[in-house]
Amino acid sequence: MQRVTVTLDDDLMTEIDKLIAVRGYQNRSEAIRDLARAGLRQAAQQEGSQEDNVGVLSYVYDHEARDLARRLTSAFHSHHDLTVASMHVHLDHDNCLEVAILKGPMKDLQHFADHVIAERSVRHGNLELIPAPGTPATVSPSKHGHVHGS
The missing domain is CATH 1.10.1220.10 (Met repressor-like)
Structure with missing residues (x-):
């Protein structure tokens, strides 16, 4: 240090x-x-860093909106190389929350997130970008002597 x-x-x-x-x-x-x-x-x-980053994409959408679930699923299949995992939560009768963990170049993650968030009937969306472990902004030695990401 x-x-x-x-x-x-x-x-x-x-x-x-x-x-x-x-x-x-x-x-x-x-x-x-x-x-x-x-x-x-x-x-x-x-x-527009080309290094891999981790992104947490969260969005709320109207699950009754015409073809929205199909369009979202299609978008994720088209970007399967960026998608690590996702979770779906039923918030109430009309709203669902999806949280997707993404990994890839920052500009690709941002472009994909912008596409998802811009879909009609997506009511709220946010992408939190985090440099992937091992990149300079995340490496910090722990008190145990090994490296942790922040």
């Missing part, structure tokens, strides 16, 4: 300290490491 000295203005440090209190970090270093990882993920997204 590297030690780095950083000078931050008082207002920024106050905001970081608030984050530390809200999220329950044990110290400033843990919080700043997480913020750095988040910044690296954002930069990778903006650059």
Whole structure:
């Protein structure tokens, strides 16, 4: 692990300290490491990283909508190379929640998620992108000496 000295203005440090209190970090270093990882993920997204990433696609849809279930199933079959697993939950009489775990290049995951979320009668959708374990933004040594993804 590297030690780095950083000078931050008082207002920024106050905001970081608030984050530390809200999220329950044990110290400033843990919080700043997480913020750095988040910044690296954002930069990778903006650059369209070709490295494999993990994506969690969640969306709520009207299961009675005409042909929607068929179209969604067809979309997932057409992108079987990106799909790792999925889960289907009946929320109520009209709404279903699907959660799909995806893996692949960031731009491919984003393109696929955009397609699913844009389907008519998909009421809510979100893609959370996470660099795949082993990429620089996720590697951190544990207290046991081996590497964990964040």
